[in-house]
Amino acid sequence: MTRKIVHIDMDAFYASVELRENPQLRGLPVVVAWESIRSVIVAASYEARKYGLRSAMSVRRARQLCPHAIYIAPNFTLYRDVSRQVRAIFMQYTDRIEPLSLDEAYLDVTVNHKGIASATEVARRIQQEIFQQTSLTASAGVAPNKFLAKIASDWNKPNGICVIPPSKVLAFLQDLPLEKIPGVGRVTLAKFHRLNMKTIADLRQRSQWELTYHFGRHGHRLYELARGIDMREVDGNQPSQQVSTETTFDRDLPYIQLQEPLDAIATKLWEQVLRKRKFGRTVTLKLKTASFRIVTRSQTYSSPMYSVDDIRQAAAMLLERVEADKRHTLYRLVGLGVSTFAEVDEVDAQMSLL
Template sequence: MTRKIIHVDMDAFYASVELRENPSLLGKPVVVAWDSGRSVICAASYEARKYGLRSAMSVAKARILCPQAIYVPPNFDLYRSVSRQVRSVFERYTNMIEPLSLDEAYLDVTVNFKNLPSATAVANAIRADILSLTGLTASAGVAPNKFLAKIASDWRKPNGLFVISPAKVQDFLAPLPLQKIPGVGKVTLAKFHQLGMFTVSDLLRFSDSELVFHFGKFGHRLYQLARGVDERPVESNQVAQQISTETTFDEDISFAQIEMPLMTLCTKLWGQLLKKNKFGCTVTLKLKTNSFRIITRSKTFSVPLHSQTHLVQAGLSLLERVDEDIKDNQFRLAGIGVSHFPEEHQAGQQLSLL
């Protein structure tokens, strides 16, 4: 049986909640973030996005792009409460729910509790129920798998619905820019362009083995995605093991040069942690030398890290723990990750590095 998958994505969730709570901010460029140059944006209203502001961007950069932006400190207790309301709506229709963060989730509605005739009807009903219960809008994508549903949910934002039927999959995919594929970043995109690939139809010219040669394991997944194949089920009991980010340098660098990119990675990772509302106790540093030797260093704290500053401090302290003989190498990759996520009721505690 062909699956019927919905990806529901709340529109500018944190910012929309704040606008709901304070209607005087409607129509203004609102940023949810601590008003500090060292903070990162948790969310930006659509008015703020017109100036290029976006989640995980540093507040320092945001101030340059939009000096008139209004900063509202995040209220995660409130966002969690609204997220539970949204979840309660999902549960009216299915128990196959895979949350990705407070504001988005996959739903498998191949069979739905209300016996609605189509996934499109379910998606419309869910969006209407969310609006009625919370006063907030949600966008949704409907498709035969998770890959396509996630792309579709972004197609008509905000407050939109886009459906990719099984018969229309290839027509939809063929002209799709490769940067729309989840997991394709700047480095991968640049490699695509070097190989003369710009749209999904260009991927179809390459065999599975050729894509694996150029992109490693990701190449096999690219081969499948180009054909609209994604067999991943909706995992309703999925638990995050680690949230991490890494970068492969354009050219190998010395150990002394790692500190700055590591701080940038910490900023990016903190944005991901805020997005997912996950705060862990263990920080892991990953380095790869130009001879492909992998070095990791980890540290576990008694309570979760709850600020970007603490994450940076932890990352730099792990850098200091790298052995002296390793420091003589050139390095091709650096990464930072957070794991060991406690229960939500513990996440509000503050971390002491002392």
């Protein structure tokens, strides 16, 4: 049976939620970000995007492009609440849901709770119900697999729908720029261009052997994607790989001043660990220097971190392992994460003792 996959992507989600809460700002360039010039944009309204503002852009750059933009600090508690509302709508149609983030998810509606034969009709109803219940819009992609559905959901934004029927897959992909492939970043794109490949059609001309030679294990997947093949199932049980948090400093700090912000990061991380009940044995420290070089150190322990003090001590030991020039190197960011999570039964037993 040909799968019927829908990818729902909320339109400028965080910014749209803020505009819903502050309707007087509609039509204005609104940016969701902390106002520090060392922060980055979490989300930008469509009005702000007209000035070139986008997610992950530095606030410093954003202010240059659009000095009159309005900044609103992120409210992730509110965003999670709205995301749960949207998830409840999905569950009216299918249990096969794979969230990618708070604002997007895959749905397998091949067989759905309402017995609707058309996946396109399912997507339209979901869009309508999202708007009725939240006053927010979402875009949808409908296709026979996840790869195509994700590309399609970005095709007619905002509040649009794009359908790729099985008979039109190869035609749809033919002239698609390679940067549209999910996961293709600047490095891979530059490599494509060096090999004189710019579109899916160019990629399709290369043999599986050649792609594997240039791109390693990923070459086989590129060979299949060029032909619209993606056998991955919608999986709602994918475990989190890491719980992490990080902060960018208002000014670059020397090594000797990192311990205090690192303790604060450990506290924030512990709050996430408790909320998600993800207790890990591996602790990872991330530092970014003033010259944007990434430094990481990691340590796996025999038992999970069951207290904030455990995380702080592990972080302090990792910091000592940084072999930088401690007198002259400056740092702009520090992050901390835990992974290699304990099983649920082990967590329940341990927490009952604490």
